[in-house]
Amino acid sequence: MLDDASLAERTGRLLREARYLNLATVSPTGRPWVATLEYAWFAGPPRFVFGSATGSRHSRDLAASPQVSGSLFLAGGGATGVAFAAVDGAQFTGRCAEVPAVDLDRYYSGFYEAVFPDERQREQWMLPRSSLRAPAGHRLYLIEVERWWLIDTRTWERDRIDRRIEVPLAELPSS
Template identity: 70%
Template sequence: MVTVDDLAERMKRVLDTARYLNLATASEEGDPWVATLEYAWFADPLRFVFGSATTSRHSRHLRARPEVSGSLFITGSDGAGVDIASVDGAQFTGRCTEIPPDRLDDYYARFYETVFPEPQQRAQWQLRPMLLQPPAAHRLYLVEVHRWWLIDTRTWTEDRIDRRIEIPLDAHKD
């Protein structure tokens, strides 16, 4: 029997371990797009932050339609094959918008520390806050997660049917 605590542990492992976030957007006309992005996550409520150019396709889509879906995935691979027991992942839906200049301090340091944990690399690639505000070409974006699902591993080994199990957003408590 899988408990909420088991799911919360898996949820935190996926959030802490997945390196990239796949974010699905749609244009004003409904044309789909998926972008693979580095991210930092924040709790209570669950949010993701990523950086991008304002001219990128997903950024243009977000201005017209802020509703998004996405996924995170852990391969469990060491290069010599896949350990199916260590494969895990999640899917989510939410709303994504540019972080306004007056909220940038809430996310800026943690985002760059997560994406570039090595201080020398961070110093090389980190954009100054003024380069993340209008009229600059880059922004930090905030995904407010509305719903969250984990891969349902309970029966996959028996029937190979890929299912999801929705879990409460507050299950990841630190």
Template identity: 65%
Template structure:
């Protein structure tokens, strides 16, 4: 893998550069993928997204918390000179945030998804609208495995491969802001 600036720096660039993640769930053997806005938190790597309890993926998560997903950046945003895309895939467990944990993620979620204060105020739901009996929730994915595109071999033979990142390398991912 091309690791000139380190796995942690590359992972951070992906997490900060990708606006959406694709989250895969399953129910009764039938797969489903949802594209979701998210914010991320380091140590351990966590992803937070908002959704309606009536959505297909929310129903799937109520039955089985295991998820997989992917995120990517293209063009100059990839940060890889010779690769038109850079990305990561992951697996983890997802849970609906309990009302008592909402305060920990509420402000960072809205600040990350809506960096512009005017847009944030326009779209922000009050905390009471993110807890039962309301229909919206915040969900937390705790990442347990992480793979990066192997950009070194892509440059050599154009074969799309992944390289798993060791947990200790992923522990080095920190926010720049």
């Protein structure tokens, strides 16, 4: 049985261990796109932050429409097979936009600490704040999560039907 505590625990594991999120956007002409991005997670309310070039396809799509969907995934096993007990994933929907310059300090350090936990790497790859403000060509983007689902593991072993279970945002980890 999946209770709120186990759903929150699984979500916490995904947020800690998944290195990338897949972000789906749609162009003004209706063309879909998915980008794989490194991210930082911020709780209360649930948010993701990622960095990208303003000229990238997903950034141009976001400038036209802020609605997004995305996923995180952990795969168990390795070269010898898949450990199904270690497989887990989440999907979400939300709204995404550039982090306003006035809020850049709020997310800047947390984003770079999450993406580059090693301090030496962080110093090497961290963009200065000035490179994340207009007219520079990079930005931090903020996804405000509106809905969250996990793979529903309750019946998979019995019928092999891939289902999702929605997790109320209030049940997501608070840190």
